[in-house]
Amino acid sequence: MNDSRPFTDNGQLNELRQQMLSFARLQLSDEQQAEDVVQEALAGALKNAAAFNRAASLKTWMFAILKNKIADALRGRYRQPQMTDIDDCKDCSLADDQLFNERGHWHKDDRPQRWDAPEQLVHDEHFWRVFDRCLDALPAEQARVFMMREFIELDSQEICAALELTTSNLHVLLYRARLRLRECLEDHWFGAGENT
């Protein structure tokens, strides 16, 4: 990998562009707007290429720029006609939660366990692969609002406005996303260590 001049590697840049596009599509549900924000982010990055010189963090840097572009695009939507795919919020009921028994207490096998050494994981590529797989496993609505909240870092009110969700529906979606993501990480990372 050419460390000093990441922008001269078209293959790498193209791959990154694809990753940015699929993320932007998921967040914006609008092909044209997704293309636009990715173009803007790439153009902005290339313009400031001098400020950047380590291939290892190229992706992090690009996504930081993309994140801001998506946040702006979502904020700009408040008064525009809304997407309809999330309005019904099929996923906003708590009825089918299987982690708890009929009295609302943890099933024995699902009770959260201790997570060892979480601080060191940030540099562990294997962990991030599991993390991504767990995110991918979330139902689309949950994944979308969760990433808006925790990755793009919009606040609750901004997300509700952008998606025309009620606050309580949003809170339930986030709660369910967190429950599932936590469970998935414990099953496939934190608890899995004992078996390997």
Next chain:
Amino acid sequence: MMNCQQATRLMSEAQERPLSLKEQAELKVHTLICSGCRRFGEQMHLLRRFTKASRPQDKDDSNQ
């Protein structure tokens, strides 16, 4: 008394809005006696930090 489902729900909501004093008190009492929910609460903060530090992958990554 508050059960685990209600307690975890509140811990998730605490990331979105300030809890009332009553909610905080009930949650405190529950987590004193429930280690599962106590860990859940700690892990909510970790989830937030992990996600902030993550970089979304392309779905096709798994095919390579």
